[in-house]
Amino acid sequence: MMDNLDFSNNPDFQDKPVFIDPTVDIGFKILFGDKRNLLNFLNIIFHGRKEIVDLTYRNTERIGRGEEAGTVIFDLIVETSTGEEVVIEMQTSNHRNFKKRMLYYGCNVVSEKAPRGNRAGWGYDIPEVYTIVVMDNFRMQGVDDGSYFHDICLCDRGDGKIFYEGFGFIYLQLINFVKSEAELSTDLDMVFYMLKHLSRLKKLPKIMDSSIFQRFFQLARYAKLSKEDQAMYDISLKRKWDAEVVRQWQIEEQERKIAEGIEKGMAEGLAKGKAEGAHQKAIESAKEMKKAGLATEQIVLFTKLTTEEIEKL
DSSP states (O other): OOGGGOOTTOGGGSSSOSBOOTTSHHHHHHHHTSHHHHHHHHHHHTTTSOOOOOEEEOOSEEEOSSGGGOEEEOSEEEEETTSOEEEEEEEOSOOTTHHHHHHHHHHHHHHHTSOOSOOTTOOOOOOOEEEEEEEOSOOOTTOOSOOSEEEEEEEOTTTOOEEEEEEEEEEEEGGGOOOOGGGOOSHHHHHHHHHHHGGGOSSOOGGGOSHHHHHHHHHTBGGGSOHHHHHHHHHHHHHHHHHHHHHHHHHHHHHHHHHHHHHHHHHHHHHHHHHHHHHHHHHHHHHHHHHTTOOHHHHHHHHOOOHHHHHHO
């Protein structure tokens, strides 16, 4: 049990977080830079189809083949004891070609495993490569079904059967996870809840009181960070808040422009409708005047129609 994790009545923490936010850079690396935490996280994410017993952290900077490929820097990349390569990314905002970027990351890792120079005799024995993306505050374009967990591999488009299991992408869309604490039922639910709400919690939820989540919450304690890490965390958190302010402003500005466009369109449509109605009424009046034998000049004077319009009636 973690009886010492409730700081809600501690006056020293009234203006400080009890737990750090795992969606900021340093918070993510503190929590998932711990091997046991990352092992537990990955085993939950893989839903039992893989059991990862050990892993090795790799250099997060990978140089592409040729100068044009540039340098790719991942948040975390690990190699499991059975040879799988796993890239773990935290993304706080959307951008163009998001899916393609993740595809590039995975392909970059696959490509790195190919021997350079003479490949004679190489049997294309590449490792399984998985890219796991934690998405905060945005949804993937083209995926609007409300799902919060996407586990993607190469499939046959015809029958949906898996074509190749060893090149996968797993997306965690935190914005779509709306379950309350009372609704949590699986370890995956609890991972989502922790990632989304950790920085606002005051203590470990009872339903998450297991050895797996106890370690996460212990490492996430703001008070346990060094002064240097606290300073770095505060800066990272401020940057996230600043970015969120900008994001919200962009959303509000877009909504304002849409509303203005709708209002302008409605006003123009109303004005056009009134003008068309008045014109039609003038035409009907002109017809009656012509039947009564009034001269064209008089009809023009009364209806404001042109001579050409009246002569066509």
